Amino acid sequence: MIDGIKILCAPVQGITDCHWRNAQHEIFGGPEGYYGPFMRVEHGEIRRRDLIDASPANNRVPHFTPQILACQPKDAVKMVEELVAMGHKFIDINLGCPFPPIALHHKGSGLLQYPDETEKLFKALLKVPGVSYSIKMRLGWDDPKQWREIVPLFDIITPEQVVVHPRTGRQQYKGVLNLDEFSEILSLCHYPVVYNGELKTIEEVMRVKQILPDIAGVMIGRGLIENPAMLCPEKATADNYCELHNRLREAYTEQLNGGEHQLLMKMKSLWEIYLPNAPHRSLKAIKKATSMAKYNAAVNELFYSLEL
Numbered sequence: 001m002i003d004g005i006k007i008l009c010a011p012v013q014g015i016t017d018c019h020w021r022n023a024q025h026e027i028f029g030g031p032e033g034y035y036g037p038f039m040r041v042e043h044g045e046i047r048r049r050d051l052i053d054a055s056p057a058n059n060r061v062p063h064f065t066p067q068i069l070a071c072q073p074k075d076a077v078k079m080v081e082e083l084v085a086m087g088h089k090f091i092d093i094n095l096g097c098p099f100p101p102i103a104l105h106h107k108g109s110g111l112l113q114y115p116d117e118t119e120k121l122f123k124a125l126l127k128v129p130g131v132s133y134s135i136k137m138r139l140g141w142d143d144p145k146q147w148r149e150i151v152p153l154f155d156i157i158t159p160e161q162v163v164v165h166p167r168t169g170r171q172q173y174k175g176v177l178n179l180d181e182f183s184e185i186l187s188l189c190h191y192p193v194v195y196n197g198e199l200k201t202i203e204e205v206m207r208v209k210q211i212l213p214d215i216a217g218v219m220i221g222r223g224l225i226e227n228p229a230m231l232c233p234e235k236a237t238a239d240n241y242c243e244l245h246n247r248l249r250e251a252y253t254e255q256l257n258g259g260e261h262q263l264l265m266k267m268k269s270l271w272e273i274y275l276p277n278a279p280h281r282s283l284k285a286i287k288k289a290t291s292m293a294k295y296n297a298a299v300n301e302l303f304y305s306l307e308l
């Protein structure tokens with residue numbers, strides 16, 4: 001909570017898994033809730049590693065919310081039942097993923113074009129007892145007004161919270177944030193609306209609350225990955241940044257069980273977003289590393305230069 005503003009950590013597939021969430025919370029902190037990246041059903045089954053990631057035993061963060069991505073009611077019900085059996089009582093429904101192969105299958109932001117299918121999905125979820133919902137959405141797939149036919153359907157599942165990233169799916173993660181449409185949602189939606197998009201500093205968080213005073217909070221994704229100390233500047237030390245990195249390397253070394261190439265790829269993917277203001281030379285050496293030995297040398301040099 002900063003100046004009375006609720007702050008949530010966004011899900012980012014491939015990075016904010018339980019290891020990142022636990023490390024961010026334990027070393028830095030700041031968000032009062034953490035959303036998990038989506039799980040989905042593939043060939044009739046939920047991936048084992050998604051279930052492990054969502055397990056309450058593996059999440060030591062406050063208010064962890066698992067997320068599902070589905071278009072077929074039976075898949076959504078299967079995931080929700082599984083999550084409820086694990087002890088979860090609050091689950092997010094992804095209506096925002098812009099990845100074209102997913103959206104083309106009417107999932108994520110792709111589903112925003114199909115109110116009938118969305119209605120069927122919500123009605124099916126009503127049948128699972130003991131759970132309430134959050135919805136994380138964009139404005140539409142290819143039209144920033146598509147939400148207008150979707151938001152009235154929220155009355156079916158009466159979500160406790162609606163997180164809106166004010167772009168269309170087609171925009172992916174770049175381009176203009178449509179605050180006019182966001183304000184319309186804010187005034188027309190009966191449920192608490194959380195703002196999400198491009199917040200990188202505490203000042204930006206406060207500014208968005210000033211511009212949109214009726215929001216129920218903000219959700220931050222890349223800002224917190226770039227700088228996990230974003231909400232607690234006093235913890236922005238080389239030691240803490242190094243500690244988060246080392247915890248992840250340790251967890252993935254164990255998880256990937258000796259697969260050096262896989263480990264290298266996994267660690268490099270963190271650096272697509274992590275510490276973009278670190279010395280360019282070190283970041284380049286990390287991205288070019290062809291072995292874990294070279295990777296570790298480049299990372300050591302980077303953290304050493306941050307200490308100076």
Ligand SMILES: Cc1cc2nc3c(=O)[nH]c(=O)nc-3n(C[C@H](O)[C@H](O)[C@H](O)COP(=O)(O)O)c2cc1C
Pocket residue numbers: 010011012013014036037038067094096097136165173196197198199219220221222223
């Ligand atoms: C690589 C990547 C993966 C993402 N994975 C998810 C996801 O699994 N579920 C989801 O709801 N949003 C996902 N998002 C979207 C973020 O949660 C967030 O809505 C988006 O990045 C905008 O917020 P930001 O500008 O604070 O990052 C992803 C974003 C990125 C860049």
